[in-house]
Amino acid sequence: MVLFWVSVLALAVLLYVLLDGFDLGVGILFGLARKEASRRAMMRAVAPVWDGNETWLVVSGVVLWGAFPLAYSILFAALYIPVLFMLTGLVLRGVAFEFRERATEPFRWLWSVAFFGGSLLAAFMQGVMVGALVEGLAVGDDHYVGGAMSWLTPFAVLSGLGLCLGYALLGAGWLLVKSDGELRGTARRWIPRLAVALLAVLIAVFVYALAKDLRILQSWLTRPYLFVFPAAAVGAAAILASRARQERYQDRTPFEMMTILFAMAFSTFLISFWPYMIPFSVTIDEAAGPHSSLAFMFWGEGLFILPLMLAYTLIAYRVFRGKLRPVDIEY
């Protein structure tokens, strides 16, 4: 039962990172686009799906609370400020989808700023949280015992930056899949630059981790099989790099490769943390709620509704496949 729910949680978080990742990324790139037509097309490219993507965040949150209440209570107490700003960012960019369309000219910039700024803020704070988690939270006696701003470390900021770039890269990949013409060209130009910047940040993160001798490195040394995942990620990156130089290539490739990269990075974290839910202080078994809670969730939502939700997500993406058509963009 615990294994089932930890798998569901992992799946929900991964789906969230991949799906909302690309639409937050498009929001970040929105700030780089200058032309109104491009901006509009960018919003259109994610408009049909962003809300559904964010549902996976709520699913992750409630599954964490229901199945692993101890982890829920420690995590969000520790990450109070990042969670606050992440949610604010998500609210602002969420309403921007609706209000920007109908704002009259003197106010439109307001919603452009809300969309770009909200996306950036949410992505950055998510990265910061991952960084803070990797560095380790101060936990004692089932409580968070660190300070309100303990999460704010150079490592966490680097992680935040890295996730913004990663999401932007996913977003650029998505735009390539969805767009034609000028926007497609812009997205193509963005991809190598973003990839180089991301690589630089990742190297910095790694050096920092080595210098600080973070505990996560130890689990890598004791679990050499872990390197399968980074190796696969490097393979994906290599394909990405080799294709970038070709004049003609499949528009789907960068997005697919980025998806593999993210999935591999996620799996690496998962396995390096195992069996901990909050790295290196609370294990999955310690965090798990009583069997009666997990079973209650399993026999209804786990067994019946979760498969329906996954199927619905698949169908929704299937019917939205392909490039944006002019009718989708023009108002």
Added chain:
Amino acid sequence: METVATLLSRLQFAFTISFHIIFPSLSIGLAAWLSVLEALRLATGRQVYRSLFKFWLKIFGVVFGLGVVSGIVMAFQFGTNWSELSRISGPIQGPLLSYETFTAFYLEASFFGIVLFGRSRVPPWLYMLSTVMLALGTTLSAFWIMANNSWMQVPVGYVMKNGVATPTDWSKILFNSVLWVRFPHMLLASFLTGTFCVAATGAWYVLRRRFEEEAHVMLRMGLYFAAVLMPLQLFFGHLNGDYVHDRQPVKFAAIEGRWHDEQPASEVLLAIPEGATERNRYSLSVPVLGSVIGSMSFNSKEVGLLDFPRADRPPVAIPFFAFRIMVGCGLVMLAIAWAGTWLGRRGRLEQSRALMWLTFFSFPLPFIAILTGWFTAEVGRQPWAIYGLLRTAQAATPALSEHSVATSLAVSVVTYSFIFVFGSIYIHRLLRAGPTREIAAPNPNATARRPMSVVDERAAGEDANASAPMSSATSTIFER
């Protein structure tokens, strides 16, 4: 002793949840109203039901969207500000709220798309079914929230194991009698919110002499439904009072403003209860009525606040006044609904300008009643977060700094006010534009996942869409 951080957390929770509840209570009511309209259209084929359906669907879209956005915050706030509550009662509250996400969100997401864009692409019975399923989704959401809150009011079906509430009997939690009087109370409140918003809109159009046929239907349906639902609501309100009387005597005493044990007890109609001096000022009360209301008898003994240690009493003034405001709103609504029905049956409804103005100005009443009803329930439960089990002061996140909470409170107030202002402007614009008879196509860029986009007015004809090749019909449901 309560810390400043806990006080700020309480303020923040009160603010964000109060803001949030406005939208779901209206969207639950409107979803049910849309189902009724669609059923009537199927039964009668009258055009007016169609135009009303389309009009209210747009408003539903905005309201629903604001509810979703403000609801995401709630999913995290328990962990950030109330981590001890999350840890101790998480094994019960967590699964209940996860069921809300899984069942209600799933239904809403699946069927909202069809309701928005599938009119010409699915058979009428399926469209009708989708509308009903959408309403069911919003209702289920309310059910799980009430299940969660009712457990906080009267915790059952658990044992404490290692300091954590461990569920032992889910059927007790889900078939708790308290839940089954509170859930209908909330549901009826939502329906009444819908009926009064609809009736007020009708009255507004009558006063401005616009959209006469639609206004005629809205006024009558709104007021007639309210005339039936309102007495029912008072009955369920009474049942709620019974559970409070039996299970939460100190809350009951606070609502009644009763300090000393009395036999037979009088009923304080109005007063200014003073916590400091432990007495009421300017009290207006009716002898014996307190026993009748509390126990349905003429000589029962009713307990007073002084039976309980000061540390176990809620702040008296808030539940006392909030309850009276709620009941007052309910009675005014009942009067308007019955007067409207009486005039309506005589065919003189629109001629009564006074009643039209009253109905128009009545739209805030259900919202005020819902908010004050929740204030009564939640503040009256204090000093407990989970009644008798966990005190609010112990439920808060330990060592949460005042600065953090002050920051988050300020940020939420600013953000919410901002989106509330723009949301209100937008709803007002829609109401002013009114229902349209010419058949307008839905905005091709709006989607199921972007509920608010439905409000975009489009000039293109729906007939043009209807002639689209049927092979692409299923995909266009989602694509458009």
